[in-house]
Amino acid sequence: MNSVLIFLIIIxxxxxxxxxxxxxxxxxxxxxxxxxxxxxxxxxxxxxWCSIPALVFLLVWSLFExxxxxxxIIDTAANQGAIFNDKNEANLIYEKIKAIHLGTYLGDIDxxxxxxxxxxxxxxxxxxNSKIVLIFGIIIASIIYSLNKIKNNNKARDxxxxxxxxxxxxxxxxxxxxxxxxxxxxxxxxIKFFSVINVFDYLFGTNWSPQRAFxxxxxxxxxxxxxxxxxAFGFIPLIAGTSFIAFIAMLVAVPVGLxxxxxxxxxxxxxxxRVSKPIIEILAGIPTVxxxxxxxxxxxxxxxxVGESFGLSVSSESxxxxxxxxxxxxxxxxxxxSDDVINSVPQSLRDGSYAIGATKSExxxxxxxxxxxPGIIGSILLAVSRAIGETMIVxxxxxxxxxxxxxxxxxxxxxxxxxxxxLVGDQEFDSPKTQSAFxxxxxxxxxxxxxxxxxxxxxxxxxEKYD
Amino acid sequence: xxxxxxxxxxxSAEKRFRFYGIVSIFVALLFVLILVHNIFSKGSSAFMKTxxxxxxxxxxxxxDVQNGASIDEIMQxxxxxxxxxxxxxxxxxxxxxxxxxxxxxxxxxxxLEIKRALIDNNNLIGKRINLEITAxxxxxxxHKGNYPRDLPEDRRRISNFQLQIYDTLVENKKIxxxxxxxxxxxxxxxxxxxxxxxxALVGSFYSIIICLLLAFPVAVLASIYLEEFAPKxxxxxxxEININNLAAVPSIVYGLLALQILLATIQLPRSTPLxxxxxxxxxxxxxxxxxxxxxxxxxxxSIREGALAVGASKFQSVFxxxxxLALPGTLSGTIIGLAQALGETAPLILIGMVAFVxxxxxxxxxxxxxxxxxxxxxxxxxxxxxxxxxxxxxMMLLSFLIxxxxxxxxxxQKFEKRWN
Numbered sequence: 027m028n029s030v031l032i033f034l035i036i037i038x039x040x041x042x043x044x045x046x047x048x049x050x051x052x053x054x055x056x057x058x059x060x061x062x063x064x065x066x067x068x069x070x071x072x073x074x075w076c077s078i079p080a081l082v083f084l085l086v087w088s089l090f091e092x093x094x095x096x097x098x099i100i101d102t103a104a105n106q107g108a109i110f111n112d113k114n115e116a117n118l119i120y121e122k123i124k125a126i127h128l129g130t131y132l133g134d135i136d137x138x139x140x141x142x143x144x145x146x147x148x149x150x151x152x153x154x155n156s157k158i159v160l161i162f163g164i165i166i167a168s169i170i171y172s173l174n175k176i177k178n179n180n181k182a183r184d185x186x187x188x189x190x191x192x193x194x195x196x197x198x199x200x201x202x203x204x205x206x207x208x209x210x211x212x213x214x215x216x217i218k219f220f221s222v223i224n225v226f227d228y229l230f231g232t233n234w235s236p237q238r239a240f241x242x243x244x245x246x247x248x249x250x251x252x253x254x255x256x257x258a259f260g261f262i263p264l265i266a267g268t269s270f271i272a273f274i275a276m277l278v279a280v281p282v283g284l285x286x287x288x289x290x291x292x293x294x295x296x297x298x299x300r301v302s303k304p305i306i307e308i309l310a311g312i313p314t315v316x317x318x319x320x321x322x323x324x325x326x327x328x329x330x331x332v333g334e335s336f337g338l339s340v341s342s343e344s345x346x347x348x349x350x351x352x353x354x355x356x357x358x359x360x361x362x363x364s365d366d367v368i369n370s371v372p373q374s375l376r377d378g379s380y381a382i383g384a385t386k387s388e389x390x391x392x393x394x395x396x397x398x399x400p401g402i403i404g405s406i407l408l409a410v411s412r413a414i415g416e417t418m419i420v421x422x423x424x425x426x427x428x429x430x431x432x433x434x435x436x437x438x439x440x441x442x443x444x445x446x447x448x449l450v451g452d453q454e455f456d457s458p459k460t461q462s463a464f465x466x467x468x469x470x471x472x473x474x475x476x477x478x479x480x481x482x483x484x485x486x487x488x489x490e491k492y493d
Numbered sequence: 494x495x496x497x498x499x500x501x502x503x504x505s506a507e508k509r510f511r512f513y514g515i516v517s518i519f520v521a522l523l524f525v526l527i528l529v530h531n532i533f534s535k536g537s538s539a540f541m542k543t544x545x546x547x548x549x550x551x552x553x554x555x556x557d558v559q560n561g562a563s564i565d566e567i568m569q570x571x572x573x574x575x576x577x578x579x580x581x582x583x584x585x586x587x588x589x590x591x592x593x594x595x596x597x598x599x600x601x602x603x604x605l606e607i608k609r610a611l612i613d614n615n616n617l618i619g620k621r622i623n624l625e626i627t628a629x630x631x632x633x634x635x636h637k638g639n640y641p642r643d644l645p646e647d648r649r650r651i652s653n654f655q656l657q658i659y660d661t662l663v664e665n666k667k668i669x670x671x672x673x674x675x676x677x678x679x680x681x682x683x684x685x686x687x688x689x690x691x692x693a694l695v696g697s698f699y700s701i702i703i704c705l706l707l708a709f710p711v712a713v714l715a716s717i718y719l720e721e722f723a724p725k726x727x728x729x730x731x732x733e734i735n736i737n738n739l740a741a742v743p744s745i746v747y748g749l750l751a752l753q754i755l756l757a758t759i760q761l762p763r764s765t766p767l768x769x770x771x772x773x774x775x776x777x778x779x780x781x782x783x784x785x786x787x788x789x790x791x792x793x794x795s796i797r798e799g800a801l802a803v804g805a806s807k808f809q810s811v812f813x814x815x816x817x818l819a820l821p822g823t824l825s826g827t828i829i830g831l832a833q834a835l836g837e838t839a840p841l842i843l844i845g846m847v848a849f850v851x852x853x854x855x856x857x858x859x860x861x862x863x864x865x866x867x868x869x870x871x872x873x874x875x876x877x878x879x880x881x882x883x884x885x886x887x888m889m890l891l892s893f894l895i896x897x898x899x900x901x902x903x904x905x906q907k908f909e910k911r912w913n
Contacts (some may be wrong), residue, residue: 092760187808194718197711198729201736201782204775208746211753282517289514306521311894313836315865316532316887319872323880324531354524361521385503387510408741415743417839422872442745442839449752449843467749471742478741 039077046072067182075172103142215464222458231260234428236459263428267438271349272413278353283360291368310358318422321351343425346434359409367401404484411477417442536884542673543633544625549579551618560616576604584658600627630685630878680851685878692853696861703770712781720789740779747776748843764845764860773834780830788822821908825901832897838865864890
């Protein structure tokens with residue numbers, strides 16, 4: 027239905043373009059006047075007026091229609107005596123009603139369900155009909171309005187440009203809408219989670235085992251259940267695992283990235299630079315699932331073998347394997363950014379240092395790096411934020427059990443791994459377990475936001491100094 | 494310490510420092526090599542499959558269709574007996590156990606392959622032909638040399654009797670290697686010899702197209718607004734900060750956003766390229782806006798002023814002059830953004846793209862997989878055959894990425910204008 031409507035709107039708009047164009051021409055010839063804009067702008071004007079209000083209306087309508095119909099149907103079903111205790115059962119009944127309507131439901135159909143299915147059909151019909159009527163109403167109204175403007179010899183170009191400018195502005199607002207969407211979707215579920223689990227129990231608990239939290243009704247939780255839940259959602263092992271793996275990753279990425287950045291900026295000939303820089307940047311372009319596969323199937327078992335030959339017990343999902351591979355993935359973030367930052371240190375500083383007899387490495391160590399330090403730290407912080415938000419490598423190579431350990435040969439788990447593990451497969455509605463994933467997401471979002479903010483400030487502030 | 498010694502020390506420190514730099518670059522390059530080599534050596538064999546040459550007699554007694562039967566009739570009729578008959582003829586067996594072991598050498602889809610032979614040539618009934626039936630995964634791996642023959646029998650999935658059949662078949666040149674068309678044509682399967690990336694390819698294609706259609710126009714319009722029209726005020730500052738932050742938000746957070754808003758609130762269908770495309774578009778948006786703005790900024794003001802001087806409006810100067818000049822840079826930024834979106838896995842897992850989907854999606858609202866998710870799914874499978882399938886999928890994924898990146902570099906170099 028919607029696609030037909032969209033198609034009709036497009037056809038309408040296109041024909042209006044030609045109509046507006048020729049109409050404005052006739053007006054100018056018949057009345058022997060020069061219009062305020064070229065004929066095509068009158069065409070554009072009609073197109074914009076015909077399509078935008080109708081499309082926006084259609085979009086808003088389609089977003090809200092299912093929600094409204096659902097709540098009406100569930101309410102009427104309840105009034106007719108359908109019994110459901112919570113949202114899940116209501117959803118189930120609603121799905122049944124929809125299936126009956128489509129003729130795909132195979133179970134027994136009682137009178138209530140049958141009635142509801144009929145009223146569902148009625149509502150769908152009503153909504154679809156009123157949607158069509160309203161859309162055509164809107165189109166006709168806007169055509170009348172815009173045709174009137176042509177007759178009055180409006181300044182169509184200015185109007186068209188104003189509308190387009192509005193469109194441009196609306197496009198840039200999508201970024202804000204996305205941010206709001208992220209914040210609200212994380213916040214709502216997190217608030218539900220924290221209304222069951224105490225924030226302090228979450229932040230300072232040392233035990234993470236959400237699989238224990240099988241609570242049917244989170245809103246009416248008993249004392250005994252809460253005592254059970256209280257230490258199922260301890261955040262400490264996750265943040266410990268996350269920072270531990272990120273730390274190992276940094277041990278790899280910072281020296282390798284920094285030294286290759288320095289080498290490329292200060293020593294390498296243009297030829298070497300031209301070859302090696304893109305190759306190192308390939309590392310950033312490889313999908314993380316590929317790294318995860320490599321870490322899980324090649325590096326993990328390799329470490330295990332090496333460990334066994336030394337008589338060490340190495341878990342095949344180890345923090346070391348995940349951290350090492352993650353470090354390699356991050357090398358280009360450090361090297362490219364620090365290369366840029368070092369390059370923007372003015373040559374005069376180096377020349378000054380050479381003039382008093384310093385060697386190249388002394389100049390780099392004593393002059394260039396200190397001058398570029400804020401930028402370098404910024405690039406390292408950005409890399410840390412990548413590391414803590416990175417998902418696939420740790421999901422595939424780090425392990426699942428929340429283990430408070432500092433032994434890199436053991437398996438450990440991270441925030442992102444747990445989010446994936448909780449949300450894969452069948453999720454229970456409104457259970458603290460599902461909601462805890464959103465609480466973890468919120469924590470991750472805030473942590474990366476802070477890191478990025480500091481990093482961007484550091485990089486920017488430093489750059490301004492020499493520009 | 495004398496002056497000379499000190500100088501010597503300083504010079505050797507210089508050499509050391511330089512050496513560290515070379516080592517670092519070398520380590521990074523070495524890793525690229527190891528990774529690529531590892532993937533290619535594991536994955537290249539997946540493009541071939543092992544088949545066993547058998548003689549099929551389309552015995553009219555055993556099948557209930559005649560010559561000239563339609564495809565539907567053939568697909569619906571029972572070819573089980575003729576399949577078993579055919580397979581058992583490949584090697585003399587004595588008892589039921591041995592029969593089972595012999596049949597296990599072939600793929601579970603042998604019946605379908607015989608049907609297809611009949612569909613391809615519809616007057617075979619009553620005739621004998623030679624047909625290459627796909628071997629089971631274990632035989633496939635054995636023939637490719639990936640299977641450890643020297644393990645004791647009870648730790649092998651292939652019995653000694655099966656090895657014996659295999660060796661005889663090899664001697665009689667009955668075992669052949671074919672191009673593995675299943676890998677590109679089929680959807681996912683529990684049997685490695687039948688599993689393919691057809692479904693994942695289509696799913697990825699739909700997702701990326703939807704992502705492009707949503708992200709590209711919005712990103713270009715937003716960049717034009719911010720770069721050309723936006724007044725310098727609090728609102729535009731705020732938008733700008735937002736875009737920079739969004740570019741750095743971990744991808745999994747977008748998965749949570751999609752789960753909550755697209756699936757739970759708007760109730761779009763789960764596991765579909767539509768939802769994947771929208772999620773990826775939201776994620777890609779800031780990654781396109783940033784390079785797009787940079788290329789708009791690189792167009793010198795003289796172009797704009799020239800247009801304005803001959804009486805163009807602000808809009809005309811931007812859309813007729815600045816945007817076309819900035820287009821190559823914009824496009825190359827878009828392609829790189831899409832390449833990143835193509836490899837993205839974590840948010841797709843959260844919106845349910847990890848469901849086991851056998852059918853190849855025909856529309857963007859059918860459940861489907863995508864290439865990176867297929868890599869993730871297969872990497873968790875225990876069968877040995879999936880390791881090469883996974884690596885081969887990675888090879889496909891990487892080759893798409895390389896093509897996209899080359900395209901981006903080409904666009905930039907071919908159309909880039911130097912203004913000074």
